[in-house]
Amino acid sequence: MIICENLLFSHGAELQNYTSGEYVFEEDSTPKYYFQIKTGTVKLSSFLEDGKEFIHGIPFDGHCLAETYLFHDKKYAINAIAITECEIIRLEKGKLIGLLLEKPELIMNVYSYTADRMHYRYLISAPFSFKDPVTKLHLIMNHVKAHFGFQEEFSFPIPYTRQQLASLTGMRIETVIRAIKKMEKQNILKIDNSKIYI
Secondary structure, X not given: OOOOHHHHHHOOOEEEEEOOOOEEEOOOOOOOEEEEEEEOEEEEEEEOOOOOEEEEEOOEOOOEEOHHHHHOOOOOOOEEEEOOOEEEEEEEHHHHHHHHHHOOHHHHHHHHHHHHHHHHHHHHHOHHHOOOHHHHHHHHHHHHHHHOXXXXXXXXXXXXXXXXXXXXXXXXXXXXXXXXXXXXXXXXXXXXXXXXXX
16 A cells, blocks of 8 residues: 555545445546555556547556545546555545645655656656557567566466456457467467456
C-alpha cells in the first residue's frame, strides 16, 4: 500500500464500495479525492472516437489511482472503472495535502509509486511504436512478472484476460490470440487451462 490505511482513516478518509462496471471517477471530472484500493481491481482507461477502449493500467489492492492529478488543477484525462467488487479508501484532496505536509516522508512513498509507473511507460513506449504484437505482449508480460518478483520460467500466471491484453496494447483481440499462440509455439509462454504462464 502507498499510504498506511489507518493513517488515512485517522485523517478523515472513508471507505467506498464499488460494483463491477461502476465508475470511481470519469474523464473530464475534477479531481477531489485521493483514492487507494483496499480490495479489488480497477482499470484506468480512455474511450477512443471509434468506441474502442484503451486501458492505461489495471491497479489492484494497495495501489492508488491517478494521484498526480491532486497536484495540479487539470481535469482527469482518463476514467477509473471497477473491474471487480472494490473497496476503495478516499480522502479529500485538501486533507491529503495536509497529511503530506504533516508527514513529508509520505511524499517519497507517493513519488516512488509514481516513478515506478513512469518507468513502465518509458519501458513500453518505444516498443509500442513497432507493429510486432509478440514484442508488445512479451514486454508487458515480463514487466508484470518482474513487478511481482517472479524469475523462474513459466512460474507467473498473467493476471489479465486476452481482452485486457488487447486493450493494454491497443491491438485487436484476434491479433492478441494469434500472437499468444505464436508465443506458445516459440516456447516464450505456456498455456494451461487457458491461463497464460510466463
